[in-house]
Amino acid sequence: MPAPSADRSAAAARRDRLRAALGAAHPGVDALLVTDLVNVRYLSGFTGSNGALLVWADAARGDRISTDGRYTVQVGEQAGDLPLVLARDVAGGLLAAATEAGGKRIGFEADAMSVGEFDRLAAVGGTELVRTSGMVEALREVKDHGEVDAIASACAVADRGLATILADGVIAPGRTERDVARTLEWAMYAAGAAAIAFETIVATGPNSAVPHHRPTDAVLRRGDLVKIDFGAVVDGYHSDMTRTFVLGAAQDWQREIYDVVADAAQAGRDAARAGARASDVDGAARRVIAAAGYGDNFVHGLGHGVGLQIHEAPSVGATAAGTLLDGAVVTVEPGVYLPGRGGVRIEDTVVVSDGPCRILTATDRTFTVLD
Numbered sequence: 001m002p003a004p005s006a007d008r009s010a011a012a013a014r015r016d017r018l019r020a021a022l023g024a025a026h027p028g029v030d031a032l033l034v035t036d037l038v039n040v041r042y043l044s045g046f047t048g049s050n051g052a053l054l055v056w057a058d059a060a061r062g063d064r065i066s067t068d069g070r071y072t073v074q075v076g077e078q079a080g081d082l083p084l085v086l087a088r089d090v091a092g093g094l095l096a097a098a099t100e101a102g103g104k105r106i107g108f109e110a111d112a113m114s115v116g117e118f119d120r121l122a123a124v125g126g127t128e129l130v131r132t133s134g135m136v137e138a139l140r141e142v143k144d145h146g147e148v149d150a151i152a153s154a155c156a157v158a159d160r161g162l163a164t165i166l167a168d169g170v171i172a173p174g175r176t177e178r179d180v181a182r183t184l185e186w187a188m189y190a191a192g193a194a195a196i197a198f199e200t201i202v203a204t205g206p207n208s209a210v211p212h213h214r215p216t217d218a219v220l221r222r223g224d225l226v227k228i229d230f231g232a233v234v235d236g237y238h239s240d241m242t243r244t245f246v247l248g249a250a251q252d253w254q255r256e257i258y259d260v261v262a263d264a265a266q267a268g269r270d271a272a273r274a275g276a277r278a279s280d281v282d283g284a285a286r287r288v289i290a291a292a293g294y295g296d297n298f299v300h301g302l303g304h305g306v307g308l309q310i311h312e313a314p315s316v317g318a319t320a321a322g323t324l325l326d327g328a329v330v331t332v333e334p335g336v337y338l339p340g341r342g343g344v345r346i347e348d349t350v351v352v353s354d355g356p357c358r359i360l361t362a363t364d365r366t367f368t369v370l371d
């Protein structure tokens, strides 16, 4: 799977953006040692399971990538524009290379390193190690067109997977949560998923009141709320969607909380614009739920960023700092959970812009009773 050259130039442009950010946040730091594998992929295209990257503040000093002997062919295909430092201890190898090249102060990703790894790195000596946090994650918040396309493809795969099992009558009394989850996952693979974005949630009846219920052998019954939260991965990028159905016949309370959540989701999507404070976007949805008397039953944040990881920056919660940026991809996923009875969540993955957000998850979100 050679990376097309478009990917390579995108990765090079990202390294240039990182240089600028590094200079602004940490003046005097000569280079950043990138050890988070997702960040390594983002900045180089390399997808191996052992790798690190050295990005200099001064581009002229020449960025380098490191991996071990298992990946020499792959790294050449995916990141052939970067000189390779072959090492099993990739961070140590790059730090030694940085020292040799005259680097004095080298930043490292404090959130991506264990204490043991840090000790080994410190033992290399010859440089001052400077802790940094969230440098690459902040860049990843704003998606380029290729990234949005990949997330859109992942969302389309999830839409097709759900459409398949709906058409096949899989979400029906007598099936188990586990059965529905596995069938949906196979349908997503058949629709083109490279992987499942996270463990599929299928929660029926009272289990639907548990926000992150893991599928069990519980049997779907007529009259149940069935909440399904799932996603696919395409080209390394994730999708995230939740739909909630009623089986057979709906009771008034089910319809009532569904309508409240649907209104909250609409309010959240309406508020999700570039420049909006993340906490205000959460608040727009939360107000709708609180006004209906269910404020205590919306027990999580409104959403999160989606990209190379299923949960990434920005956070869209009541206490989230910061504003939504043009080009961010986030979920909007309000829920109302009534312990012991059932719950409803409606979740969509959307692209933030100056205008109305673009919804990438297309499955119908109107109240649906499955017969």
Ligand code: ZN
Pocket (backbone or CB within 6 Å): 229, 230, 240, 241, 242, 347
């Ligand atoms: Zn989800």
Ligand code: ZN
Pocket (backbone or CB within 6 Å): 240, 304, 331, 333, 347
């Ligand atoms: Zn989510």
